[in-house]
Amino acid sequence: MAENAARHHGNRHGRSEQARLAVLEAADDLLVEKGFAGLTIEAIAASAGVSKQTIYRWWSTKTDILLDAFLQDLAEDLPVPDHGSLERDLRHYLRNLAYFLTRTDAGAVLRALLGHAQHDVDFAAVLRTRYLDEQLSRDKLALERAVERGELPDSLDIAAEVDQLVGPIYYRALVTGGAVDEGFTDALVDACLRRVS
Amino acid sequence: MAENAARHHGNRHGRSEQARLAVLEAADDLLVEKGFAGLTIEAIAASAGVSKQTIYRWWSTKTDILLDAFLQDLAEDLPVPDHGSLERDLRHYLRNLAYFLTRTDAGAVLRALLGHAQHDVDFAAVLRTRYLDEQLSRDKLALERAVERGELPDSLDIAAEVDQLVGPIYYRALVTGGAVDEGFTDALVDACLRRVS
Amino acid sequence: MAENAARHHGNRHGRSEQARLAVLEAADDLLVEKGFAGLTIEAIAASAGVSKQTIYRWWSTKTDILLDAFLQDLAEDLPVPDHGSLERDLRHYLRNLAYFLTRTDAGAVLRALLGHAQHDVDFAAVLRTRYLDEQLSRDKLALERAVERGELPDSLDIAAEVDQLVGPIYYRALVTGGAVDEGFTDALVDACLRRVS
Amino acid sequence: MAENAARHHGNRHGRSEQARLAVLEAADDLLVEKGFAGLTIEAIAASAGVSKQTIYRWWSTKTDILLDAFLQDLAEDLPVPDHGSLERDLRHYLRNLAYFLTRTDAGAVLRALLGHAQHDVDFAAVLRTRYLDEQLSRDKLALERAVERGELPDSLDIAAEVDQLVGPIYYRALVTGGAVDEGFTDALVDACLRRVS
DNA sequence: TAGTAAACGAGACGGTACGTCGCGTCTTTCG
DNA sequence: CGAAAGACGCGACGTACCGTCTCGTTTACTA
CATH class of the missing domain: 1.10.10.60 (Homeodomain-like)
Structure with a gap:
């Protein structure tokens, strides 16, 4: 055939x-x-x-x-784990995100696209619509589930928390080029848990 | 003449x-x-x-x-304030950084350069050598002074703290395009202070 | 259409x-x-x-x-006249050639090309292949017809005769820059006829 | 020193x-x-x-x-021989000229300069003033001496004769690229002598 | 069982910018 | 004050891709 x-x-x-x-x-x-x-x-x-x-x-x-x-x-996506535990979910998710961004081919392409978005606002908008918005939803998922479970208060500013969780990862990946290991992501989770609890 | x-x-x-x-x-x-x-x-x-x-x-x-x-x-730089108070120093510094990155012409140029660095590793290295390293030193300054003053313990992982302070700012500026207002930067400072104290 | x-x-x-x-x-x-x-x-x-x-x-x-x-x-070419008389053919042809070389635009282009050929042997070869060879055939035509008619002996060295007929014309056009009038070309014809008869 | x-x-x-x-x-x-x-x-x-x-x-x-x-x-010039015999003078001179034009380095430079003169009238004038005029005098010398000796009549159009003598040589050297051997130059002399005698 | 219309390959076209080369001019410093 | 050194404004070089435009060919649906 x-x-x-x-x-x-x-x-x-x-x-x-x-x-x-x-x-x-x-x-x-x-x-x-x-x-x-x-x-x-x-x-x-x-x-x-x-x-x-x-x-x-x-x-x-x-x-x-x-x-x-x-x-x-991106077929093989970033599945958001659901262990029923905020800590385990976050820990797992951030490790995956860091690996994806810094180690995979798809992550390299994403960094290139983010780079191009810095000097093309139209493309930046397209990139948001077609990928980033969805990714942001995934980023929030673990925290949202915790709120639903009553583990965290309704009043939590989830967006701000997410920025503090993933921001440092993108920062290292895109700006400093520093290593993003599990020690680093785990520390981010610890800091987050201390803030919200 | x-x-x-x-x-x-x-x-x-x-x-x-x-x-x-x-x-x-x-x-x-x-x-x-x-x-x-x-x-x-x-x-x-x-x-x-x-x-x-x-x-x-x-x-x-x-x-x-x-x-x-x-x-x-960059002659008119990012002066690192020295109020003798970690909180006031950080609060001031992050506000300036956010303003610089998202509102000034020089900040726009920097975002463009960071964008280009995403698909040119040689240039990324040059950018680090000629600018980012120095900027990283500035980022650390407020915390280092606090350690010198004995306000913070020697054991503090300053690099990790800096990433958590400025990472979310760069993340919003470079990735999500979200607003980086004083409420946001102040919250970053608050979180930092809670972590280190 | x-x-x-x-x-x-x-x-x-x-x-x-x-x-x-x-x-x-x-x-x-x-x-x-x-x-x-x-x-x-x-x-x-x-x-x-x-x-x-x-x-x-x-x-x-x-x-x-x-x-x-x-x-x-070169569409409007140098027609070789055929009056059935060597003298009239040559006289007419040389006058035309002189006029073409020294007075027409195409002649000016040809002089430029010949000039360039002096310092580009590859181009000289191309010029020969694409133009000069054909032009040489035309130059010989009047004499060849006279041989065919029995007006001139078979043994005539046509190439040498042609060089003596047209050589002085090119010489004046390309080297001395002297005038090439009818008196001059007619004298060339006279000399030729005296040689071959 | x-x-x-x-x-x-x-x-x-x-x-x-x-x-x-x-x-x-x-x-x-x-x-x-x-x-x-x-x-x-x-x-x-x-x-x-x-x-x-x-x-x-x-x-x-x-x-x-x-x-x-x-x-x-051009220090080692084209000496014009003076054998007291027009035939020997011409024969010798034309052979030298042909050799100079087609075989020597200086001849190659001259061909290049003549080539350039085809598309630069100012330079053509300079070339005439600084070289060609003098060369033309040399070309005429043998015939002029013969006139002085009474070997040839005063009425001879020396310029026209010279063109017929050297024209074919330049033509072969500059245009057709054909060989300019002694047979060829001797034939030119023969033809000249038949014309003038 | 044609016809027909969309998508295809191929590739020439008018352009823009590239990075290089050489021009002829200029300024500085040295001897 | 002539000469070496060499940076400068300028303009053309030949190349690489851009995005647009035919031009036939292939193919699957339609009449």
Whole structure:
């Protein structure tokens, strides 16, 4: 089947899934291989075996492609654990987040996208809509569950707490480049628990 | 005599200070006017009344220029207040930092540079050497003074504390785009004081 | 239909004839206007309303363009008259040649190309292949016809005769800059006839 | 003396002969090594160990330098033999001229200069004044002597005869690139003698 | 069982900016 | 005061990608 499937050359109704996936994969590969600055739409097209026009038909910028590629890769997400214990949930979640941000390929792509968002406000908005908002919800989840369970008071400013939990992690990942180990994330959890209890 | 020196067109010993300053100023202006992506070396040269070759003689990339321009602008620095009181020092310092990062032109340039550092590890290293390290020292200063005064124990992990103090500020500025008001920074100080005392 | 075809912006099968002609015409015009040294590919592109890349796609140097332009202009050629009389043929042909070389725009382009060939052996070879060889055939034609008619012996060294006929004309045009009038060309014909008869 | 003379760095009284010769020699060498197009004033300065300004103080263009270099090399000139016999004089002279033009380094430089003169009328005038006029006198010499001796009539159009004698040689050297051997130059002499006698 | 229309590959096009090279000018310092 | 050194403004070079535009081809739905 795959053998004689040969090339796809158009379809009256709807786009070629084959082309779409080839582009996303090529974008990912080339980002790793050449870096963000060395990533060109022309190269993506060539490497994906796709014409430039096909890319421009469906995406408008290279960061648009990268965002799609990133979200595609994000199938294996950041599951928010639910141990019924705020401490264990947070500890587990922050460790995962730190690992994701600093150690995985997808994390590298996210850092690149956040970097680009610093000098493109339109893209910053898109990134928020398509990824960050959802991620923020996940960040809050452990605390929200604790409130529901009555473990924490309704009056808690969850947003502020989340910023103090994850902020230092992003700071090290994006700014100082310092290590983000379990000692560090556990300390963040400890500090949080002392604040809220 | 110095007055009618007119234009400087090169001499045997060293570069033209006039050209240097014109480039840095033009880079600053154009970054604000056109944004990072719209900032070209060609435009900087034209706007500074300087030839491209003169730029390439002294800088290698546009971020190189921007970093110089940023450091030049940083004369009016972030003075670290010394009230003799840890609380007042921190409260003051964080407010200044937040204002600098989110409200000033220099802060915008810094965010752009941090953004670029996300996809250029070489530049990230340069940025650290030429700016961030020094900034980190400033960040630590208030706590270090408190230790010297005996207000805080020697055993304090100052680096970790600093990350928890400034991390959330950078996080909001670089990632969520959320407001960084005095209520937020004061809460960070409160949390810090509770941790260390 | 052909009327409203409007602008051509590239297509799958080959180059834009419109762009090709615009380049050749612009090259011709600019050579006359600015001279050889003042002729730049950038100016040709601008004047032809064509991008530089389009020029570089099809030509490698400005002399390459000029040679094409010259050959294009050469539609109205140097017809070799055939009066059935060697004397009348030669007299007519040499007058035409002298006029062409010293008085016409195309002649000026040819002198420029010959000039460039003096310090570019590769181009000299190209010039021979694409123009001079054919021109040499034309130069020989009148004598060859006379041989065919039996007017001249088979043993005649036509190449040597041609060099003595046209050589002095090129010499004056290219080296001394002296006038090449009819008295001069007629004298060349007379001398030739005396030699061969 | 030569030992401790070291470098010359300015002179209160007139220009440096050392610099002048170094420039001319470097120009010659580089023309051979890199060709006319690859010959730059910057390279000449570097290769001669001379500053650009020194070159510009004394010459205006690179062809100006080359012309000086050419005339300097022309010490060993084209002596016009005087055997007391027109035939022997001409035969000898044309052979020398052909050899000079097509086989010597100085001939190559002359061809380059003639090439440049095709697209620079100002330089063409300079070349005539500083070299060609003198050369034309030499070309005429053998015939003039024959007239003086009474061997040829006063009424002879010497200029026209010279063009027919040397024209074909320049034509082959500059245009067709054909060989210019003794058979060819001797034939030219034969034809001339038949015309004038 | 054609026709037909969307999506495709290919790739030429007008552009913009790149980073480099050489030009000719200028200034400073040395001898 | 000539010469070395070398920075400067300038302009063209040739290249890389940009995003747009045909132009045939492939394919799956529709008539």
